[in-house]
Amino acid sequence: MALQSSMSIAPPVPSSGGTIPLALLIEYGLQRTYHELAILSELLPRKTDMDRKIEIFQFASRTRQLFVRLLALVKWANSASKVDKCVDICNFLEQQSMFFVETADSLHKMAKETLASARLPSFSLPSAIDVLTTGTYPRLPACIRERIIPPDPITPQEKAQTLQRLNEVIQYRLVSNELPKQMRRLKIDQGRVKFFVEHEFEVLLCFRSITSMSWHSQGCCMLITLCMICIKCCVSFC
Incomplete structure (x- = not known):
């Protein structure tokens, strides 16, 4: 009966497995001792002397x-602070263990389902041969080299060939178009064409680019009686 009564005043245990305040345990111990002592004082007068001694001894032993x-x-x-740190460490280790198990499960699922049909790409044999035989890799895109190393200057021979090509393009452009009678006096040189209109003007033209084929004026001289006015302009026209 005393045991059943003492269990009825037991402190509630946290369902999450946490800790119980020390003050609550001390209060519970005092209440339990007082409750058992009150019950014992009611039961002892009804028992014999030997039974009373046994009950008192058992009560003292339990209370002690x-x-x-x-x-x-x-x-x-x-x-307790050290214990709290140990508890935190244990919780951290348990969390890391859970992460490890979840990672292993995810990798196993990925290997069985996602990567079941995955294949490695074919090895680049030409690149490997170049590196092993020559020690270099000459297959990089040219744009990488152009961004780092400036291009080599053109040689005089290349410059002469380019100007000759421009002269041919200008000549073809002039032949394929009908020029005014006054502008048929011209001279093609150095990738440019110079038109002479007697007593009026002289103009020097070139191409802005071969792709656009539009004319670009590099100079214009207005010829007037008793004086000459030279005008430099940059006017584009077709």
Whole structure:
């Protein structure tokens, strides 16, 4: 009966498995001792002398064990901060273990389902041969070299060939178009064409680019009686 009554005043245990405040345990111990002592005072007058001695001894033994445990808890509470750190470390290790298990499961699922049909790309044998035989890799795009290393200057021979090509393009353009009678006096040289209109003007034209084939004026001289006015302009026209 005393045991059943003492269990009815037991402190609630957290369902999450957490800790119980020390003050709550001490309060529970005091209430339990007082409750058992009150019950014992009611039952002892009805028993014999030997039974009363046995009940008192058992009560004292139980109470002593209870308070010895409480004393141990009070002394242990001084180092509770270290225990809290250990608990935090254990929780962290359990979390890392859970992450490890989840990662292993994900990798296993990926290997069985996602990567079941995955294949490695074919090896680049020409690149490997170049590196092993010559020690270099000459297959990089030319744009990478152009961004880092400036292009080599053109040689005089290349310049002469380019100007000759421009002269041919200008000549073809002039032949394929009908020029005014006054502008048929011209001279093609150095990739440019110079028109002479007597007593009026002289104009020097060139191509802005071969792709657009539009004319670009590099100079114009207006010929007027008793004076000459030279005008430099940059006018584009077709």
